[in-house]
Every structure is written in C-alpha cells, then in structure tokens.
Amino acid sequence: MFDNLSDKLDKALHVLKGHGSITEVNVAETLKEVRRALIDADVNFKTAKDFTNRVKEKALGQNVLTSLQPGQLMVKLVKDELTELMGGDATGIDLSGSPSVILMSGLQGSGKTTFSGKLANYLKTKKTKKPLLVACDVYRPAAIDQLHVVGDAIKVEVYSDRDEKNPVKIAQDGIAFAKANGHNVVIIDTAGRLAVDEAMMTEIKEVHKAIQPQETLFVVDSMTGQDAVNTAKAFNDILNFDGVILTKLDGDTRGGAAISIKSVVDKPIKFIGTGEKMEAIDVFYPSRMADRILGMGDVVSLVERAQEQFDEEEARKLQKKIAKDQFGFDDFLKQIQQVKKMGNMKDLMGMIPGAGKMMKDIDIDDDAFKHIEAIIHSMTPGERTDPSSINASRKKRIGKGSGTSVQQVNQLLKQFNQMSKMMKMMQGGGGRKMMQMMNRMR
Structure with a gap:
C-alpha cells in the first residue's frame, strides 16, 4: 500500500532523519523532494505545493533548525500535515434512520457492487445490523445476478425486481420491503455512470431525491489517481454526497486520491477496500494512514x-x-x-x-x-x-x-x-x- 510514495518520502526525509547539519537550505531541498514525491503519486500540484509550504512555515515557526532532534520533529510535522490533508479524524456513517438508507454511487468498474456487499457484511458482523441489499442497476448485464451472488456469500438478503426498469421505483420498493421484513439498514446499489452522461446523472439525482438517504457514498477506484479526484468533484456537484469509499488500495496504487480527495471535495474518506475478500474493508483513519505512508506501520489497526x-x-x-x-x-x-x-x-x-x-x-x-x-x-x-x-x-x-x-x-x-x-x-x-x-x- 503506497509503497512507491513511502519509499520516495523516506529518501526525501533521510537527510533530516540523520545527525548531519540541518539548515534552512536543506529543509527547503527536502520539502522540494517531498513535493516531487507527492506529485509523482498523482497528487494535484497545487495541493502538493500548499502542503509543503505549510510544513515549511510550521518548521521554521517551531525552530526545527535548533531542535535537539530536528529530523524527528520534521517527520512529525509532515505526518501531522498529511493527517490533516486526509481529513484529520475518522468519520463514521449515519445509521440513524429507520431503516437507515445508504445510496452507493460511482463510475462503472469502480467496485461499487462488491463494496456494497463488503459494507453490508461489515454492518452485519461489526454493528450487529440486519442489512438489505437493493439491486438498482438495470443496465449492466448480470448486475442483479452479481449482487445476489455477493448477498449469498455473506448471507444477506437481496431485493430485486427484474421486470421493473425504473431505479427510483425499485429503490422505493426495496425500502418498503425492508420496513416490512425487519431490516434496519438498506444499501442501494446503483448503476455505474460517467459524470459526462447527463441522463444518467439526472437519474441518480432523482433516486437521491426520492429516497432521501441518510448516507450517500461515492465509490472510487484508488488506482485511477487524480482522475478519481476530478470525478469525485463532478459527482459531488450533482449529489452533494456524504463521504468517499476508496477501493483497491491493496493494488499498485499511487496514493494521490487518498491524499488529496478531501482537500478538493471537502468530503471525508469513510472506508477503504484492502482486498478481494468480503472482510477486506477498513474504516479510514487519516492518522493511521499517514503513519503507514511514512513507514511507521499501523500497530493500532x-x-x-x-x-x-x-x-x-x-x-x-x-x-x-x-x-x-x-x-x-x-x-x-x-x-x-x-x-x-x-x-x-x-x-x-x-x-x-x-x-x-x-x-x-x-x-x-x-x-x-x-x-x-x-x-x-x-x-x-x-x-x-x-x-x-x-x-x-x-x-x-x-x-x-x-x-x-x-x-x-x-x-x-x-x-x-x-x-x-x-x-x-x-x-x-x-x-x-x-x-x-x-x-x-x-
């Protein structure tokens, strides 16, 4: 996870971690390398530049140059700033409804259907909820079958209507089914759509308006880097979603999406997908992720x-x-x-x-x-x-x-x-x- 970025940041901070002379010049050089590492990881240039400027400002303000352990203090400043950039604190999901309705949105191929199952499994096993999955993808061949396979694997019921072609009606009927059968969480799996497809974006907006979900989550493939951030912004303009799900973080991800998505759309990353298994879902903790990016591990998790x-x-x-x-x-x-x-x-x-x-x-x-x-x-x-x-x-x-x-x-x-x-x-x-x-x- 973020191996390339971790390696480059480690090299950038190596001089300051050692016992050599720490000067304003090599602090500036180090932060230049940090900025380059972030940009290589597909972090937006402005975000990377603002990040290093803030670190430099804090470094000079906290007298890093005259500190007994300047290297360690510098690493701490980078870690703290990374944590803030990714959202600061972990953000939970709203399960206050009766039932709680969660609307899943995202691009085609982002892993939305699979993650809907992971989220249902998480809520069932960790939060002792009785979730219902609702199949609202009426376009992709076998999308309904895929959700049923996922539901069977985790022993969670799936509501679908193969004859109905209106996602709004399916979503409403699914919620009614949940109320009648004792389900306290409803996860609506919608069709993947492109932000430039006006008709499809209008459709999900209508679904959102009709069901008034407690949570609207945007699922994004972390391997798409900066494109993921731009797409999130386009979806947020239409849906004003509540949070982001980053999938495929176990792959060869560059990390740009995780680091900069919060600063661009001002919405927290709530969960991450870390593998193919249904249990491979983690709450996103910015501080713990910053530790891992800087090679400090994540003992708490x-x-x-x-x-x-x-x-x-x-x-x-x-x-x-x-x-x-x-x-x-x-x-x-x-x-x-x-x-x-x-x-x-x-x-x-x-x-x-x-x-x-x-x-x-x-x-x-x-x-x-x-x-x-x-x-x-x-x-x-x-x-x-x-x-x-x-x-x-x-x-x-x-x-x-x-x-x-x-x-x-x-x-x-x-x-x-x-x-x-x-x-x-x-x-x-x-x-x-x-x-x-x-x-x-x-």
Missing part, C-alpha cells in the same frame, strides 16, 4: 484485527494445552486460520513498523500458509495430536500426500517443536512470538 479474532474461551483451552505439553498441529491449524482471517498477509506485515520497507519487493499472497496447511491435512489425527510419532516413513507419506518434500515436512516439524518450547516458556505472553515464528515458516 493490527491489534484491533487480532482482537476481533480473539476468543477468550479458546485462549484458555490453548493455555492449558501448552502447560500440559498437549499443543498439537490441530491447535496450530486453528491459529493459522485466525491469522488468515485478519486480512491480506502483505497488508498485515505493512502494519508492523519497519516491516513494510523490508517487504516492499517481496510478494506475499493470501496462500502464504498453503503448503503448511497441506502438510498438516496430510497427517492422521494421531500424528497431529502427537507429532513425535512422525517417523521417517510417515514423513515420506505426508510429503507425498501434501505435494511437498520430506525436507519441507522436516522443516515444519523442527520449527513447530521450537515454537512449542517457546510458547511453554512464555505461557501467557507467547502470542506475539508465535506470530513471528509463523511468519518465518511461510
């Missing part, structure tokens, strides 16, 4: 994701097994599943301070634990419970059954034994070390 997967009862059972030397591969498999539920592996590594920089040229896919799982699944129940019973002939059978080599089976057994010993030594505090061991085992 990492801890929050870990806590979401934490089960106190399971943790107590696991602790007892560790104490009695009964921790086996079935238990280990459960731990892997919990880590996988936390999200994309490269994204998780990027949340650890310093790790993002080390991992930037390493591709980690979502199947990072695939060969480990295959080896474990090739073991018998007895072997998983008692790994010490796995002799040479069993290793050969397990390797063959899992499509791996005996060497890989040996490596897993060795690392598993090391981890088991470490966990017993540490007892309650082994979780962090365990994750480190699991990362080495990929």
Whole structure:
C-alpha cells in the first residue's frame, strides 16, 4: 500500500532523519523532494505545493533548525500535515434512520457492487445490523445476478425486481420491503455512470431525491489517481454526497486520491477496500494512514484485527494445552486460520513498523500458509495430536500426500517443536512470538 510514495518520502526525509547539519537550505531541498514525491503519486500540484509550504512555515515557526532532534520533529510535522490533508479524524456513517438508507454511487468498474456487499457484511458482523441489499442497476448485464451472488456469500438478503426498469421505483420498493421484513439498514446499489452522461446523472439525482438517504457514498477506484479526484468533484456537484469509499488500495496504487480527495471535495474518506475478500474493508483513519505512508506501520489497526479474532474461551483451552505439553498441529491449524482471517498477509506485515520497507519487493499472497496447511491435512489425527510419532516413513507419506518434500515436512516439524518450547516458556505472553515464528515458516 503506497509503497512507491513511502519509499520516495523516506529518501526525501533521510537527510533530516540523520545527525548531519540541518539548515534552512536543506529543509527547503527536502520539502522540494517531498513535493516531487507527492506529485509523482498523482497528487494535484497545487495541493502538493500548499502542503509543503505549510510544513515549511510550521518548521521554521517551531525552530526545527535548533531542535535537539530536528529530523524527528520534521517527520512529525509532515505526518501531522498529511493527517490533516486526509481529513484529520475518522468519520463514521449515519445509521440513524429507520431503516437507515445508504445510496452507493460511482463510475462503472469502480467496485461499487462488491463494496456494497463488503459494507453490508461489515454492518452485519461489526454493528450487529440486519442489512438489505437493493439491486438498482438495470443496465449492466448480470448486475442483479452479481449482487445476489455477493448477498449469498455473506448471507444477506437481496431485493430485486427484474421486470421493473425504473431505479427510483425499485429503490422505493426495496425500502418498503425492508420496513416490512425487519431490516434496519438498506444499501442501494446503483448503476455505474460517467459524470459526462447527463441522463444518467439526472437519474441518480432523482433516486437521491426520492429516497432521501441518510448516507450517500461515492465509490472510487484508488488506482485511477487524480482522475478519481476530478470525478469525485463532478459527482459531488450533482449529489452533494456524504463521504468517499476508496477501493483497491491493496493494488499498485499511487496514493494521490487518498491524499488529496478531501482537500478538493471537502468530503471525508469513510472506508477503504484492502482486498478481494468480503472482510477486506477498513474504516479510514487519516492518522493511521499517514503513519503507514511514512513507514511507521499501523500497530493500532493490527491489534484491533487480532482482537476481533480473539476468543477468550479458546485462549484458555490453548493455555492449558501448552502447560500440559498437549499443543498439537490441530491447535496450530486453528491459529493459522485466525491469522488468515485478519486480512491480506502483505497488508498485515505493512502494519508492523519497519516491516513494510523490508517487504516492499517481496510478494506475499493470501496462500502464504498453503503448503503448511497441506502438510498438516496430510497427517492422521494421531500424528497431529502427537507429532513425535512422525517417523521417517510417515514423513515420506505426508510429503507425498501434501505435494511437498520430506525436507519441507522436516522443516515444519523442527520449527513447530521450537515454537512449542517457546510458547511453554512464555505461557501467557507467547502470542506475539508465535506470530513471528509463523511468519518465518511461510
């Protein structure tokens, strides 16, 4: 996420981070490089120039040149200014209606239908809501079918009317259906449209006027950079939307949209999409994003994701097994599943301070634990419970059954034994070390 921008900003601030002489000249040179990095990331030139001017003004005003740690103070000023540029504080969504109505808008191909499902899943699992998805895209072939597939995947009901061709009527009927069936949130998925298509823009304006949603969200593909910002402005002029959703932030995004969209349309980014899975949705926190852009990681988000997967009862059972030397591969498999539920592996590594920089040229896919799982699944129940019973002939059978080599089976057994010993030594505090061991085992 923002790897290129992070790398360029790190290089720009490198001189000031060191212990060399800090002068007004090299501060100006550094900020020139910062501005160049922002422009390369597709941030609007005026926005980038205003940004560096504000940082310079604050730097000179806070006596950065005579500070004991001028480099650190300068990085903090850049971080604070980035945070403000992206909106300052996180902004939630309005769920006050009965039902709450959320209208999704955006360009064709921006990921609107998929994100409608992610948002429904988020509201269902995190906010204990009973959402209803409403299919109002009457133009794109199979759009209704796609929303039904998404709804089935997350077990959320979808309202559609294949015979009706008026999106306003479908939206109104969907809300009426929600009221009659106990749904307290309605997410209206509309057709993608171009800002220059006057008829389509008029149509969504009419839908908006007819249903008076609590939230109107503009979904934009973050990989389109500055074009995304310009499109957001055109949509905002028509809809006066409440917030922005940035999708595909897990791709090779340049970051310009995330950094400058708030300053152009004066509307907050509310959520971001960080992967293909239905769980790959995050509330947008400007401060945390600024930390990640500057290579500082995002430990708070990492801890929050870990806590979401934490089960106190399971943790107590696991602790007892560790104490009695009964921790086996079935238990280990459960731990892997919990880590996988936390999200994309490269994204998780990027949340650890310093790790993002080390991992930037390493591709980690979502199947990072695939060969480990295959080896474990090739073991018998007895072997998983008692790994010490796995002799040479069993290793050969397990390797063959899992499509791996005996060497890989040996490596897993060795690392598993090391981890088991470490966990017993540490007892309650082994979780962090365990994750480190699991990362080495990929």
